[in-house]
Amino acid sequence: MCxxxxxxxxxxxxxxxxxWPDSLDCDRFPADEDMCLASLSxxxxxxxxxxxxxxxxxxxxxxxxxxxxxxxxxxxxxxFAMASGTALIxxxxxxxxxxxxxxxxxxxxxPERLLSSYEQLKHYHLVERCxxxxxxxxxxxxxxxVHSSEYLEVVKSTxxxxxxxxxxxxENYDAVYFHPNTYRCAKLAVGATLQxxxxxxxxxxxxxxxxxxxxxxxxxxxxxxxxxxxxxxxIAAQYAKRRYGLQRILIVDxxxxxxxxxxxxxEEDPSVLYYSWHRYEHQQFWPLLRESDYDAVGQGKGKxxxxxxxxxxxxxxxxxxxAAFFHVLLPVAFEFVPELILVSSGYDSGIxxxxxxxxxxxxxxxHLTHFLxxxxxxxVCAVLEGGYHLKSLSESVCMTVKTLLRDPLPQISxxxxxxxxxxxxxxxxxxxxxPYWKCLMYEEATPLHNLSTKxxxxxxxxxxxxxxHPTAKQAVGTTNSDEAIKTDRFLESHMxxxxxxxxxxxxxxxxxxxxxxHLLPISVQVEMEMNAQELxxxxxxxxAELVKEEKALLSLQNVLAxxxxxxxxxxxxxxxxxxxxxxxxxxxxxxxxxxGLQRVLCIVVGDMDLELDLDDGKILLMNICQKQxxxxxxxxxxxxxxxxxxxxxxxxxxxxxxxxxxxxxxxQPDLMxxxxxxxxxxxxxxxxxxxxxxxxxxxxxILVVIQDTEIKLVQSVAKALSGVSTPDFGAYAPASxxxxxxxxxxxxxxQQEWKMLRCSVKDWISGS
Ligand SMILES: [Zn+2]
Numbered sequence: 001m002c003x004x005x006x007x008x009x010x011x012x013x014x015x016x017x018x019x020w021p022d023s024l025d026c027d028r029f030p031a032d033e034d035m036c037l038a039s040l041s042x043x044x045x046x047x048x049x050x051x052x053x054x055x056x057x058x059x060x061x062x063x064x065x066x067x068x069x070x071x072x073x074x075x076x077x078x079x080f081a082m083a084s085g086t087a088l089i090x091x092x093x094x095x096x097x098x099x100x101x102x103x104x105x106x107x108x109x110x111p112e113r114l115l116s117s118y119e120q121l122k123h124y125h126l127v128e129r130c131x132x133x134x135x136x137x138x139x140x141x142x143x144x145x146v147h148s149s150e151y152l153e154v155v156k157s158t159x160x161x162x163x164x165x166x167x168x169x170x171e172n173y174d175a176v177y178f179h180p181n182t183y184r185c186a187k188l189a190v191g192a193t194l195q196x197x198x199x200x201x202x203x204x205x206x207x208x209x210x211x212x213x214x215x216x217x218x219x220x221x222x223x224x225x226x227x228x229x230x231x232x233x234x235i236a237a238q239y240a241k242r243r244y245g246l247q248r249i250l251i252v253d254x255x256x257x258x259x260x261x262x263x264x265x266x267e268e269d270p271s272v273l274y275y276s277w278h279r280y281e282h283q284q285f286w287p288l289l290r291e292s293d294y295d296a297v298g299q300g301k302g303k304x305x306x307x308x309x310x311x312x313x314x315x316x317x318x319x320x321x322x323a324a325f326f327h328v329l330l331p332v333a334f335e336f337v338p339e340l341i342l343v344s345s346g347y348d349s350g351i352x353x354x355x356x357x358x359x360x361x362x363x364x365x366x367h368l369t370h371f372l373x374x375x376x377x378x379x380v381c382a383v384l385e386g387g388y389h390l391k392s393l394s395e396s397v398c399m400t401v402k403t404l405l406r407d408p409l410p411q412i413s414x415x416x417x418x419x420x421x422x423x424x425x426x427x428x429x430x431x432x433x434x435p436y437w438k439c440l441m442y443e444e445a446t447p448l449h450n451l452s453t454k455x456x457x458x459x460x461x462x463x464x465x466x467x468x469h470p471t472a473k474q475a476v477g478t479t480n481s482d483e484a485i486k487t488d489r490f491l492e493s494h495m496x497x498x499x500x501x502x503x504x505x506x507x508x509x510x511x512x513x514x515x516x517x518h519l520l521p522i523s524v525q526v527e528m529e530m531n532a533q534e535l536x537x538x539x540x541x542x543x544a545e546l547v548k549e550e551k552a553l554l555s556l557q558n559v560l561a562x563x564x565x566x567x568x569x570x571x572x573x574x575x576x577x578x579x580x581x582x583x584x585x586x587x588x589x590x591x592x593x594x595x596g597l598q599r600v601l602c603i604v605v606g607d608m609d610l611e612l613d614l615d616d617g618k619i620l621l622m623n624i625c626q627k628q629x630x631x632x633x634x635x636x637x638x639x640x641x642x643x644x645x646x647x648x649x650x651x652x653x654x655x656x657x658x659x660x661x662x663x664x665x666x667x668q669p670d671l672m673x674x675x676x677x678x679x680x681x682x683x684x685x686x687x688x689x690x691x692x693x694x695x696x697x698x699x700x701x702i703l704v705v706i707q708d709t710e711i712k713l714v715q716s717v718a719k720a721l722s723g724v725s726t727p728d729f730g731a732y733a734p735a736s737x738x739x740x741x742x743x744x745x746x747x748x749x750x751q752q753e754w755k756m757l758r759c760s761v762k763d764w765i766s767g768s
Pocket of ligand 1: 255256257346348355385387
């Protein structure tokens with residue numbers, strides 16, 4: 001963080017009762033001293049002149065302060081674009097190691113994995129939007145944060161070996177090959193990962209991705225394993241702890257294999273939360289380890305900090321992965337409050353991969369990335385691990401990078417209902433972790449022992465004597481390449497279907513007091529008042545009567561100005577202040593259907609009566625309010641959630657993750673309207689959380705209608721919608737037993753209709 005800026009502004013902020021860094025979006029400031037505002041100010045005299053003066057006696061009037069803040073915001077946006085950017089780390093030298101002999105076990109780990117990913121990034125013009133950070137070699141000292149010096153010497157010695165010697169040393173490990181360039185590439189892979197961590201933690205960039213080879217998550221203190229030589233991500237976590245003193249790091253391993261190497265390094269360490277889902281098939285799938293199962297929760301002080309979600313069958317897809325995020329990873333991660341997220345970003349969990357044989361399509365990784373970006377103030381470092389179907393791999397890499405760049409997400413495809421086997425795994429992990437996490441404290445389900453996949457699995461195992469290496473299926477030969485071509489074709493048309501032109505402006509705002517415009521993030525486009533005649537024409541097309549009512553007409557003005565731009569895809573999302581939110585919302589919904597939308601999710605926060613026809617499923621109305629509606633009966637399209645906020649703390653995580661998101665993803669809206677009415681039972685932080693997490697849906701098309709003119713709320717929602725940075729969600733508070741009961745009741749009532757709610761087998765049976 002720029003010390004000069006902070007020091008010059010801090011006293012001023014203090015005068016006005018505002019605190020650094022909140023008031024100045026300090027995450028946009030660069031970290032290095034030499035990049036600071038003070039040293040640049042000579043070139044920007046006109047701005048320097050207007051910088052806050054750090055003396056209390058000459059403290060400017062409040063209005064003046066806001067002008068200055070705006071000047072600073074503009075300055076930062078123009079000059080420190082880097083600080084909000086996405087790093088991409090790639091060097092084609094990491095393609096210089098490859099398999100030199102015949103080995104069906106290892107021949108899928110090819111240099112083309114990097115080349116095709118990078119080519120595809122170029123194809124989508126993503127490379128030029130990222131900040132290029134050069135690679136470096138990891139030092140011996142850094143490698144030894146995880147590996148022994150003996151092992152380091154072995155890897156080093158392979159540099160000068162001939163093919164015969166390389167083969168022999170490779171045979172000492174499981175599913176590994178060495179090449180004379182392996183040592184150099186592996187050192188670059190470590191260095192690239194650490195460069196990414198440095199760039200993100202120092203604030204030079206917001207997030208980023210490192211495309212590296214060889215991968216890392218299987219390698220262990222004394223052993224290479226499963227194509228992995230040095231454990232890039234585990235080294236990065238140790239490095240971040242040592243160098244930056246971080247105390248809570250989340251590692252999300254979405255590769256289809258269990259990263260047992262990472263588990264071994266951190267299983268006794270409560271400062272690193274490791275989450276992995278993996279193809280397991282009752283221990284019949286490589287690496288065939290008992291400790292990959294759900295009940296390996298960590299050891300000693302690390303108990304509860306190792307989350308394994310074993311997949312006991314192949315074919316898991318988008319809804320299974322999302323269900324595991326909603327019901328396992330995200331609740332625990334928000335409770336953990338990580339300071340940094342490292343992603344062991346393997347794409348063999350994607351469709352068409354010969355290793356994983358799963359069905360997740362590339363946009364699924366966009367959604368997973370989006371959720372992680374809401375944690376750790378958005379500090380996400382994705383590091384490539386596996387991924388062996390080149391097209392599937394490269395499209396998924398692109399979806400990840402596009403999301404890190406904060407583009408709106410494509411709608412997720414496929415039926416939104418997790419399969420029985422996925423729900424069984426989720427239930428087991430939740431039950432195993434119940435003692436360690438408050439978010440699971442009231443979980444009623446217990447571990448299942450008779451899994452639906454077990455008997456069939458055992459029979460197959462006896463019949464075929466499943467091979468013990470990761471690429472057993474390779475032996476099938478031609479059918480695999482036919483499958484691969486089929487996936488190529490599928491992905492070619494699928495990507496065309498889901499990708500869409502990004503609107504030129506992310507967020508628009510129509511607010512009552514235009515004088516408050518300077519309090520919004522700089523990137524938000526402030527809507528000017530609509531021409532009265534224009535408005536009348538627009539309104540009379542739907543409701544001639546309404547035009548006569550001047551007051552109603554005025555309250556519609558802001559809402560229509562923004563909604564119209566969203567529908568015409570001139571902006572992604574927006575906020576509108578309206579004095580009569582209920583009339584405006586009713587009208588807005590009508591406008592949506594006249595425009596041709598099929599499904600609108602309408603979430604009302606506060607007390608408000610909307611007269612809507614909810615039978616045809618075109619509207620899903622969710623009302624979050626404090627008052628107990630004794631008479632109410634919830635139906636598929638009309639849901640009431642009684643919620644009372646915990647004073648000063650945010651207990652809404654449980655409702656958003658366990659209920660609202662699963663319902664919203666099951667419904668798959670074309671647009672969302674969030675209405676904040678009077679007597680709202682949620683605070684600013686909870687509303688921001690809701691707004692941020694819902695943005696994965698409907699291509700981020702959200703209209704937030706706010707009735708109370710409360711600038712702090714407007715600001716926070718604007719921040720959430722525009723994505724300039726992750727807003728503050730407030731301190732985590734666990735849900736009370738009463739809260740949990742409310743959610744559970746709703747789940748029982750609705751899981752038959754909204755299948756993403758299922759997180760235990762009881763749910764599945766009653767809901768099937
Ligand atoms: Zn893998």
